[in-house]
Amino acid sequence: MNTTATKNPCKLCAPLGASLVFKGIRGAIPVLHGSQGCATYIRGYFISHFREPVDIASSNFVETTSIFGGEKNLCEALENINRQYNPEVIGVATTCLSETIGDNVPLFLNNFLKKKGSEPFPDIIFASTPSYSGSHIDGFHAAVKAVVEYYSHFRETADLLSARGREGNSVAVLPNFVSPEDIRHLKEIILDFGVNPVFVPDYSQTLDGVSWNKYEKIPEGGTSKEELLSLRKVSSVIELGNSLNEKDSAGKFLESEVGTKRHGLGLPIGIDLTDDFFNSLKIISGRKIPDKYIAQRGRLVDAYCDAHKYLFGKKAVVFGDEDMVVSIARFLCETGIIPVLCASGAQGSELKKALQQLSMEYKNKIVIRTKADFVDIEEEAVALKPDFLIGNSKGYTLSRKMGVPLIRVGFPVHDRFGASRISHLCYKGTQELFDRIVNTIIAKKQSESAAGYTYM
Numbered sequence: 001m002n003t004t005a006t007k008n009p010c011k012l013c014a015p016l017g018a019s020l021v022f023k024g025i026r027g028a029i030p031v032l033h034g035s036q037g038c039a040t041y042i043r044g045y046f047i048s049h050f051r052e053p054v055d056i057a058s059s060n061f062v063e064t065t066s067i068f069g070g071e072k073n074l075c076e077a078l079e080n081i082n083r084q085y086n087p088e089v090i091g092v093a094t095t096c097l098s099e100t101i102g103d104n105v106p107l108f109l110n111n112f113l114k115k116k117g118s119e120p121f122p123d124i125i126f127a128s129t130p131s132y133s134g135s136h137i138d139g140f141h142a143a144v145k146a147v148v149e150y151y152s153h154f155r156e157t158a159d160l161l162s163a164r165g166r167e168g169n170s171v172a173v174l175p176n177f178v179s180p181e182d183i184r185h186l187k188e189i190i191l192d193f194g195v196n197p198v199f200v201p202d203y204s205q206t207l208d209g210v211s212w213n214k215y216e217k218i219p220e221g222g223t224s225k226e227e228l229l230s231l232r233k234v235s236s237v238i239e240l241g242n243s244l245n246e247k248d249s250a251g252k253f254l255e256s257e258v259g260t261k262r263h264g265l266g267l268p269i270g271i272d273l274t275d276d277f278f279n280s281l282k283i284i285s286g287r288k289i290p291d292k293y294i295a296q297r298g299r300l301v302d303a304y305c306d307a308h309k310y311l312f313g314k315k316a317v318v319f320g321d322e323d324m325v326v327s328i329a330r331f332l333c334e335t336g337i338i339p340v341l342c343a344s345g346a347q348g349s350e351l352k353k354a355l356q357q358l359s360m361e362y363k364n365k366i367v368i369r370t371k372a373d374f375v376d377i378e379e380e381a382v383a384l385k386p387d388f389l390i391g392n393s394k395g396y397t398l399s400r401k402m403g404v405p406l407i408r409v410g411f412p413v414h415d416r417f418g419a420s421r422i423s424h425l426c427y428k429g430t431q432e433l434f435d436r437i438v439n440t441i442i443a444k445k446q447s448e449s450a451a452g453y454t455y456m
């Protein structure tokens with residue numbers, strides 16, 4: 001739609017992505033430098049999606065802070081957090097307000113730590129995340145890079161590196177904004193190759209944990225400081241998602257500054273992209289693909305054949321995070337479904353570039369929308385008459401209005417249970433997603449038919 005305003009954007013707020021990263025570091029607590037509302041909104045989104053208690057602190061801007069700056073508030077927040085949570089790490093992310101008034105947070109943190117002198121204090125990691133110039137995915141990548149840079153620059157790590165050399169059997173994994181279940185599955189695969197993964201971040205336990213007998217202020221789990229310090233020693237890094245530019249990529253930072261071999265891969269959804277992921281692991285580990293994954297691949301190919309009669313020529317609208325949209329679109333094309341509209345609120349041109357790689361058969365049938373909001377998506381979708389929508393739960397209003405089903409993937413999923421355990425990745429995750437898609441198509445046909453078929 002040709003307007004200057006965004007209505008119901010197809011993206012979320014940048015410090016939300018940064019907060020998720022900090023939730024995946026052991027003993028860490030995120031603090032947002034800005035007003036309380038930002039932290040409350042992000043907590044609300046996390047709690048509703050992950051169904052776990054989530055603490056996010058705030059430097060609590062009021063009118064005077066907005067005029068005179070937030071240094072004093074930030075210092076007080078750091079002291080309070082340290083006293084109340086006793087964290088190992090404090091992750092500071094900025095918000096629209098503190099960025100707009102030009103608060104120099106690195107300088108504030110420097111002043112704060114100078115005043116502390118030799119007094120022990122948690123590690124403070126800072127990510128600049130103005131939401132008006134990026135999405136939750138930009139905030140996520142900014143925080144991953146901040147964590148990687150922070151621990152790569154530790155003096156003791158450099159000494160360790162020169163003393164012991166590189167560790168061939170460890171790999172850094174930058175998994176992108178995926179579900180806790182996806183992180184667990186990636187970990188299982190990499191360990192099956194005999195390689196030890198260091199995830200940045202790993203919220204597979206902190207945001208999908210076991211029940212507690214008493215409230216834990218900071219949940220168990222996350223990547224430990226020792227693991228983060230080992231990042232300089234690993235010989236390879238797997239960075240998932242191709243939408244990252246040079247400047248924002250932690251993997252490229254490790255490659256250029258530390259000499260780590262980078263494997264930049266698309267999110268492994270569908271057979272082609274998962275094959276790329278497994279081939280990289282073969283190179284990194286020097287081992288064959290374990291039989292269990294060859295069997296998973298075989299079952300997925302068989303399922304593609306069995307379900308072809310239900311799916312061929314069906315049309316889908318795909319929306320959400322850029323990397324997720326690209327990988328899902330490529331996967332749908334493998335199955336005979338045409339992703340007639342691929343839309344993301346992201347600003348980048350990567351979506352167009354990545355989808356240009358599809359075969360001519362599909363390329364000319366796909367409408368691509370970047371910087372999209374749900375008004376744009378609705379306008380296009382109504383004209384394209386899709387059989388289903390696939391994306392996060394923000395698409396429910398459109399799905400209801402159009403009377404077409406929504407297959408929920410990614411983040412956020414606020415209107416279904418078990419979002420933490422949605423599988424998207426590799427042969428197994430693709431299989432689960434594929435079965436959901438096929439059953440959605442069958443269920444729609446069944447409910448629309450007057451005959452009341454019981455065999456479909």
Ligand code: SF4
Binds near residue numbers: 015034037
């Ligand atoms: S004001 Fe900016 S940082 Fe705060 S919640 Fe809104 S978009 Fe996010």
